[in-house]
Amino acid sequence: MSATTASLLESLIRAMTPDEVARTAAARHRKEVEDWLTADLEIIRMRETGSWHHGTALDRFSDVDYFVTMRGSRPLASGAAIEALLSSLSRGINGALVSIDRPSVRLRYFDDGPDVEITPAYYQDTDDYDIPDPDGSGWIRSNPATHLKYVDRAQRETAGRAKGLIRLVKTWKTWNNVPLSSFYLEMRVAQYTLDNKPIIYDRDLRNFFRGLANNGLREMNDPTNYGRRITTGTSSLAESVTAKYAVEEAARLSRLAREAAEDDDHPTAIRHLLTLFNCDT
16 A cells, blocks of 8 residues: 555545544533433433444434443333433523434534433343334344454554554544445444454455445344444435445546555545545545
């Protein structure tokens, strides 16, 4: 990989990593929400999950996700727990727009801090929780520690490069408005990196997108062997077609960028990478 393309991809990773200002705002929001829910609903615990917890969040784009362990017995319909959170947060948090984004309650802050998603959770055993089913009115089992360990394992076994590749793929998704789940892509990339060491960013972008295009964007088995299948996140035929086209285009552009770099045609390689990420510089 040429120094120029390496520099571009490394600079993208750095630019998309939340900085201290974003982290300070996230910590401030967490304290406000946790203090309020502890006082109002007597929650047992509030724990960070998702991409911020994994170290794969995108600056200005990724929500900060939390599970809040609710008191009492789990209601039969998960909507009741979501509504209880919505009502409480609407009363207690003044600096954000509060709405339901199943399975969570979303807070869109008016300051420059990241949005927050709060998911009601009922503790079961060994870090297992019941959380609302995103696709129904019931509950599903979730274990956030399991997926964190899997991503951290990929990071360790790739000399600290797995999370960089995850950020690059999620940046591609975000800047091109590709209707694929960030969690789906994160698990796909983590699984890919464990099978394809060492990681060289431009080569592995090509190989990852080629594999994603060739498998037809299928749902995947959870690589941690925990829980149900991980869906792509598309919710309609139109979204599936859009995502398929975007992945095929990403496979084409990343292949052209890699070929140009191998031929020492660095300006062309850079041009294809910029087109891949839909950015000007």
